[in-house]
Amino acid sequence: MSLAPVNIPNLLSAGRLLLAPVLLFMADQQRQDLFLSLLALSLCTDAFDGYLARKLNQTSALGARLDGWADYFTYGAMVIGLIWLWPEVFDEQIWFLYTGLICYLVPTITGLLKFRQLPSYHTWSAKLAAVLMAPAYFIMVLFDQALLFRVVVIFHIWVACEELIITMILSSNRTNVPSMFHAREMMRRQRLKIRARRDQLRRRISGQSNDKCPIE
Known part of the structure; x- marks a missing residue:
C-alpha cells in the first residue's frame, strides 16, 4: 500500500498558522529578537510555498485557502506585535x-x-x-x-x-x-x-x- 505524497506547500502554510500565536507570545514577553526572527522565518516560507506548489504540481483550492488564512493571522500578529513591542x-x-x-x-x-x-x-x-x-x-x-x-x-x-x-x-x-x-x-x-x-x-x-x- 503506497502512501499519498506529502503536500509540502500545505505543510508550510500550516506551519505559518502555528507560528502566529507563537509570535503573539513573544511579543507579550517583550522578546523583540525572537519575534523578528520567527517573523522572518514565517515570511520566508510564505515566499516559497507558492513556488513549491507550482514546481511540485501541488496546487489546490485547499492550499490557496490555507495560505490565505496564514496570511491573515501573520499580518494580524505583525500589527499586534507593533503595538506591544514598538x-x-x-x-x-x-x-x-x-x-x-x-x-x-x-x-x-x-x-x-x-x-x-x-x-x-x-x-x-x-x-x-x-x-x-x-x-x-x-x-x-x-x-x-x-x-x-x-x-x-x-x-x-x-x-x-x-x-x-x-x-x-x-x-x-x-x-x-x-x-x-x-x-x-x-x-x-x-x-x-x-x-x-x-x-x-x-x-x-x-x-x-x-x-x-x-x-x-
Missing part, C-alpha cells in the same frame, strides 16, 4: 495602519457576502505587496524609516480595488486569480462553455423531434 512606531504610523486594515477588510467582507467564503485570489499585485511588506516592516521597526512601509500601504489600495473588481466580475468563488484581466477571461470561457452546452442540448432535442416525425 508602540511609538505604531502611534506614528497609525493612519497608514488603519488604511492597510481597511484594504484587507473591505475585499474580504465583500467576498464573504457574495460567495460565503473567504476570497483567496492571490493576485500578482497582492504577491508583490507581500514581498515588499516584509523588508518595509523590518526597516521601519529596526531603523525607524517608514517611507517604504507607507509606499507599500498606498500600493495596497490598488490591491484592494483590484480584488473588489475581481469579486464583481466572478459569478462564483475562485482561487489563484492572477489579475482582473484573468477573471474576465475566466468568465468569458465559462460563458462559451455554457453556450456550447445549450447548443448541444438544442441539437439533441431537435434530433429527437425529427426522429419522432412520421415518414410520409
